[in-house]
Amino acid sequence: MSTDNKYMQLALEHAELGRGNVSPNPLVGCVIVKDDKVIATGYHKEFGGPHAEVDAISKVDGDLKGCTVYVTLEPCTHHGKTPPCADLLIEKKPDRVVIAMEDPNPIVKGNGISALQGNGIETSVGILVEEAMVLNRVFITNMIEKRPFVTAKFATTLDGFIAQRDHESKWISCEDSRIDVHKFRSEIDAIMVGSGTVRQDNPMLDVRLAKGRNPKRVVLASHLQLPLSSHLLKDENANENTIIYCTNEAQNIKLVDQLRSEGLNVKSISKNSKGKVDVSLALRDLLKEYHIGHIMLEGGAKLFSEFYELDFIDEIITYQSPKILGSGISPFEYIRPLHLSDDSRFRLAKTDVIDTDIKAVWARK
């Protein structure tokens, strides 16, 4: 591995330390090297907090003459919650800045690199760029698509079903798989379910089996067919953590008022041609109003199918158990049937054995 790759790898590892706390900001790591020795490291620790470059530079006395700065994302040039990092680097005068990837944010893209170069600082761009893009796939989707990154998660039987035909789905996967899901919940910003899943499963969608914070719970309920007694509407986190999307039709007005009077967060938005909540509007709203950069779909088949048809699924995580059902509910059974001659939108990115199950991550091609 080249020297640049070695230090960029270290910067990527530091970036990873911010996971779960920075969304919808990017994960960024920074390593400062002098005479082939690491003299400081830093990373973006929390949403709105100091950027990775600031964190690392704060640990070095004086300027950065003779230093190379490795940073996983192009230094920013805009005044956001913190001053521009490019200005700080220009002030500290490192010999060279090595950057994994350009900032996909249109108001930064390329400007940080130009600013450094215009001030006589040598730059190298594209070191471990693929790894950096995987690391910040959520941020990239947020910036380019203006919506949260969407992970669809489901457990299936050996023969591919996510529930019995009568909707019973407890428990397909093993306890260790469920713990793994709870750990993942603590790293993302929100979980989304359809109203059918609330009625049939009455899920809590919290982090009980692992340590970490609870994500927001988002319910797509076009016609507000939700039992008032369900966990998502009644538990101690309901007012703070539950967001309900329904259509802005007249027939919903009374129910919206009733739920709001209970302190619940109900948002009525335009309907699509099928009379259901316009998912693209809901997603934009979640990113813009609630800073939800990464959302996980946890069912049911109608939700998975609608997101698939709209091409809003960025990643699928499956847990396959050894159970056999024979017949049951398939994850995408409401889509217009596809053909084997069609290319898949997904590719296998990762597999793990979790006790009795196979966990697989399928990434968007």
Place this chain on the structure above:
Amino acid sequence: MSTDNKYMQLALEHAELGRGNVSPNPLVGCVIVKDDKVIATGYHKEFGGPHAEVDAISKVDGDLKGCTVYVTLEPCTHHGKTPPCADLLIEKKPDRVVIAMEDPNPIVKGNGISALQGNGIETSVGILVEEAMVLNRVFITNMIEKRPFVTAKFATTLDGFIAQRDHESKWISCEDSRIDVHKFRSEIDAIMVGSGTVRQDNPMLDVRLAKGRNPKRVVLASHLQLPLSSHLLKDENANENTIIYCTNEAQNIKLVDQLRSEGLNVKSISKNSKGKVDVSLALRDLLKEYHIGHIMLEGGAKLFSEFYELDFIDEIITYQSPKILGSGISPFEYIRPLHLSDDSRFRLAKTDVIDTDIKAVWARK
């Protein structure tokens, strides 16, 4: 690892060298050790050929005084195609014989060990017994169940389907997965399909994508609804390698005569309560008359479902691809639906990534 485990592991590796050539005999390996040095190795190379002990002992001059003999299966005591190995060992007088597992064959079981002990040879039994049982799971099933070991193999989409609803199933898995299947075909004795698969897919069921011999092709066709032009009935291997099972009903007699006059091997056997071929009789016949120790089911869903209901599936091999269909044919869709509260008969034994797919082996618990 203890010394015994080390040499038994070596004996197991030698046993493996016979794979594909000894069925329905067991895979057996033998290692002879003197003064902590391996002085000879042997294995059972082909059906009816010398046993592993004979193979190894033939490489040593004189007797085996001072030697320990490691053998993966209890030495035989019966006069079969070759003289009893226990007698040969008694004649050669090793100090000790280490045995992984007892012979499950009721006419040997325990007798080989008793014979050695009765003649003053120290014996140790059960070294790496689990590995030996996995190695000889086919032979054990043959001996105890009096039928071939049954592997059900299917490729599925990400969402669990083995074909489109219109039965189109080319190609779910990637080319490397298909090569892997052909390699496996060369190691087993026969492939079985239902008549629907012959009509819909017209498969060749041979070893084209890998090196090795072709297995027999067995068709369950209760009412002989098979196109005369299909590969399995017409290709150059049809008379030699295809076995067709139908019921012995009067309505089949004319078709049976016609197929036999074409040189085809048609066996008419008793029907079950549903008027179909009695699968248990067909399986016994395959082991007894054709020495088929290991058979692979390659579809379709009716065949998989019938074998599942009869509890004749010993192993499932799945290849899961990244394709999505939405709806399609499920592998066990003809079984009486099961419940998630039911225990699975299977456990995950092995996973591999094969190019774009996940290969998983699910073993009978």
